[in-house]
Amino acid sequence: MIVKTGKEEILTYLEDASNFREGSAERLYIPDDEGDLISILTDCAKNNIPVTISSGGTGTVGGRVPREGVILSMERFNRIINIDKNEKTSTLQAGVVIKDFLDLIEKEGLFYPPFPTERTAFIGGNVATNASGEYSFRFGPTRRYVKKIRMILTNGDTLEIKRGCLYEKNGVIDYGMFKVPLPSYRTPPVKCSAGYFSQEGMDGIDLIIGSEGTLGVITEVKVSLIDALPPRFIVIVFLRDEEGIPFIVKEIKKMCGDALFSLEFFDSGSLEFLKNDFPAIPENTCAIYVESVSNTEEMERWLDIAERYNAVDTWLAEDRKNYEKLIDFRHRLPENINAYFKKIGIVKVAMDIAVGEDSFPEMYGFYRDMMKKEKIHSILFGHIGENHLHFNLFPASDEEKIRAKEIYEICVRKAISLGGTVAAEHGIGKIKHKWLEIMYGREGLKEMAGIKKIFDPYCILGLDNIFPKALLK
Amino acid sequence: MNIVVCIKQVPDTFEVKIDPETKRIVREGVESIINPYDNYAIEEAVRLKERFGGTVTAISMGPPQAEKALRDAIAMGVDDGVLLCDMKFAGSDTLATSYILSCGIKKIGNFDVIVCGRETLDGSTGQVGPEIAHHLNIPYVTYVSKIKNISSGVMECVRLMEDHYEELKVHLPVLITVVKEINQPRIPSLKGMLKAKKAQINIWKSDNIEGEISSYGQDGSPTRVVDVWTEHMKKEGRKVEGETDKLVEELATELKKLGVL
């Protein structure tokens, strides 16, 4: 085990990919094994020292950033324990870097469907945030692929849960060592990573997935895999009709169905951020971006779609080089946005709202009206196939900052009124308590705090993640 | 305006494998792509068509599988593809290659501008373009970084030199070789891609073109390859772990040992 106390040595662990800058810790532990982990946790429990679990640090809500106490880095839990080709599963330690995992299983002709865009994330981080990957339109979030979790609790006990073994019954999930009441709120049936999962008859493992480091330390997981993907192409269709997008997307879903792996949207403002890298982007257009199974029939279908909706231009990547270029097109937007605003010193306000299929056109129209009405520079892009767009605001003055917060709240309330979620893929962390409270009410947050206290009676783990620690009193 | 673009299919690798016996490039097991510089040539040819009208024909000499390169060019907006493909062409050096290509271009006929990439990834001679111009007895401009205008049979273009640019005017028909700075090659459109899939590529054998057979292939190649090898660069890596202070010390010692510091 490595222990570090030097300020500079800890510095990088006091940040993640969010704007949260209130990190502070007195010590960093890098345990080698569960034995180390148990002694750290029981020691901290005894001395009432807060513990924050840290993985790849790619989270976007400050989840791994501690306000106080110690950091527990999972980087040495990096062993892939086995890959079962017949069963198509893998058991791995929580600190395995996603990229390493993908590279290894690729050699076996296998694929991990929910892999996130940011491949320096750890598998444990993905499970803790229920991350959704590049192909979540097709494959859904991490939750679907987790078959087993091994977790160390703050009292030093080990909890092992296999999917399909314990279900909620009569309002209770019985984990053996303790019973947990099912919260009265329900997780909406949309892409969602907001707070503890809650559904009637739910599997006990699903409470752990997406719990953002508040219930225990995940040390090992077993995940299911699928065969390597068939050849794919990417097509970008540039369109003028920004208003008609929800309708067009609906038609695309109807026409292409199972052939699609991802279905993304970039509004005209988002494309502006890409024009330096891709000067051929046509003026005054928005874009639909899809990845599809590659065959001539699908290509012809897309030509049909492009013609039907008067596409200004289409880009198609089938060979490796162009494919990589267009993957870069997709990944570069968030990077360019962040780089630009860092340069001019503006903190962006980024939303992660998703709603149901039927409500999406209304939500989209709502965003569009907001963009027209408000002076603040804003853009809209993201996972339109899952009714999940990232509405980003860039307030340029203090006045605009205040207004941006108000707009955020207005959008949150609208989404909730439509049965949606305030966090579709990035979780709540330390920066979205307020929105979660609007979604589930003060009561909902208190119920979550109650559940946390059952798993972590010392109330030391992942404090201020999901709900304010004051609720633990 | 009739535009011809000359392209070559090359192995997609930085480390070209050479057969130690034949001294030729081993193509097996390596994905083939359009010579990267030729993508700029294709793009510029298509842009010329878009600016001034006309048609673009891509021509390549190579094995049957080089048809794929021509299809990729069509996907980018080229109208027609011609593949010069015959065992008699095998073993051609730059002189024979440029001769065969010039015969093919003569057959296409009626050309105003011929566009080539500055050089190929595998051969890196940069000779084929100028030699084609020589065989066709037309002027050529190498390292073109911008075509400013074409009017009244005159092209105004800019040439990228080592430390300066040259601006030239040249009469059509003309051959140019282009550098990366000239444009950003487009990503194919859906329409282009589908057209490419269905396109008929013209395959011309030695009897389809008019040329001296003795100038084809090995017979027409004065160059004799004495030896070819790939330079093996040794990459080494070592991972060190431990406390920061010790790591810094170790790194400094290591760099001094290697003469970097």
Ligand SMILES: Cc1cc2nc3c(=O)[nH]c(=O)nc-3n(C[C@H](O)[C@H](O)[C@H](O)COP(=O)(O)OP(=O)(O)OC[C@H]3O[C@@H](n4cnc5c(N)ncnc54)[C@H](O)[C@@H]3O)c2cc1C
């Ligand atoms: C460029 C970029 C693109 C991204 N794209 C996506 C995307 O497409 N989809 C998506 O969902 N997210 C995305 N994210 C967010 C991020 O990658 C995911 O949230 C990821 O799952 C976080 O993993 P991590 O290992 O970096 O975790 P960290 O940031 O280190 O931690 C995240 C949270 O999980 C907890 N945690 C970590 N490990 C454990 C463990 N072993 N046991 C218990 N709790 C633990 C931490 O305490 C913290 O609360 C992106 C981020 C970036 C920067």
